[in-house]
Amino acid sequence: MTSTIEPGGQPQSPDPDAAFAAPSPRLIATDLDGTLLRRDGTVSRRTVAALADAEAAGIEVFFATGRPARWMGVVAEHLAGHGMAILANGAAVYDLRQDRLAEAFPLAAADALAVARALREAVPGTTYAVERGDGMLRREPDYVTLEPIPDVLCASVDELLADDSGGPLLKLLAKHRTIDPDEFLATALAVAGGHGEITRSSESALLEVSGTGVSKATTLARCCAARGVTAAEVVAFGDMPNDLAMLEWAGTSYAVANAHPHVLAATTRRTASNEDDGVARVIERIIAARRP
Template identity: 60%
Template sequence: MPESDRSGLPPRPVRMIATDLDGTLLRDDKSVSERTVAALAAAERAGIEVFFVTGRPARWMGVVSEHVHGHGLAICANGAAVVDLHQNGRILEVRPLERPEALAVVKALRDVAPGSTFAVELSTGIHYEPDYPPFHLDAAATVAAAEKLLSEEWEGANQPVLKLLAHNPRLTPDDFLALARTAAGEHGSFTRSSPTALLEISGLGVSKASTLAHCCAERGIAPEEVVAFGDMPNDVEMLSWAGTSYAMANAHPDVLAATSARTVANNEDGVAVVIERILAAQSPAR
């Protein structure tokens, strides 16, 4: 479990803040509060890099793109893509889910969880099955069976698969996740961030944590110099990796179990509250 001192603040100077978006940095109405905008800007002025680390695809990053300072990089699709928000979300690095592995997941889940439907998130957009729930419909999407969408013969086969999504209306979210990991965990990394039974499947070893670790290593930043924030199961590995991590008051029980520090809920600007305390603690005495 990540460490912090008795005040909840990190024991070492902070060089990076890594924060989830939905349910964490963003309020429930998907806005970024003025207080949070100010805190992010102050962190970057103090020389602390800020990484947005999210399950969202690059095309959904407009909600925070105007609040990006410094490097402008973000980790999207649960670690499958590193994008440049200064260049309209241009994808710089991809860690794909290989199509044979995705097909193996589809087959396994059709067998053990009847009624499952699938969507395929490519670097260029999302495509889904006819019965996949209308979470975010896309007029440009191809609507077809997952087996076709993952076929090497399909016209989109030249684009890497960032993640596979699987929905099941008959299982609870946590039960579906546990079942899927047992049935197909050898083919990919399974997690979830939705309140519904919607799973997100990435390539083996791909997670918010592994991609964040790679980005930090490139910058010579140690885990002990990272503070992370999150609220859902897809944040657990990142929160466990970071030297100091905070669970939002509204967090899933698995997140609360993985962290030693807490902050107030996303609607109360919990990330900003901690950033302000960190900056106050690290500022030179006057």
């Protein structure tokens, strides 16, 4: 997609409450953090109601996130009629109702190791963690987490990648304490981009590496094809670089007002911020447009 530019040279910011003009969708795909969820990680009542109304109207809702399964409790109680989610930036399809991994598109350990070594040489002080199919995070000792991790899961990145007992390797995480996040991403793409899909969804210097050709877009396309849904029948929402491929693939895409500048530059449609129920506002217009 390309952004629509006003005479002053700035991307347009359409009224988030303007009438919904796109074809009636069959599937809604939405990112979570920074998009559907508020800053405190909660789902607003308005958003809960909008998701339920969409499902009641026959529109399937897919959560497409970089999160692992263990962090999906925040939306698990708001699944309405469906419970499938795209996790780890497309590396996994997860059945939230049955709490099981339905499908995985793993990162090769050799590629992950090549990324880790190249990036650590280019940016000394980089630390690593890995996400596997069993839902457990394994990390290096210096990798700081927001959650308590048993000491038994601490080891060097070489050891973490050599041990496949936790199932398929879904994602390699790279973190740095001081580097600018966008500079970190640009460096990683330059030195190791040929070994996987490297992106970011955090405001900190945290990179996420998936297998080559694996993204939210590729997995969403697979899920849609299995349901007979075309890209033109999908409305997608996002806010960070890891959403770009999905936003470009979907027939209709929205960046929330608080989105990363690269996302705002790559999309033509805007909605309100995550704090102001941007996703819910669009869903409400979609539902209203379907009424006689």
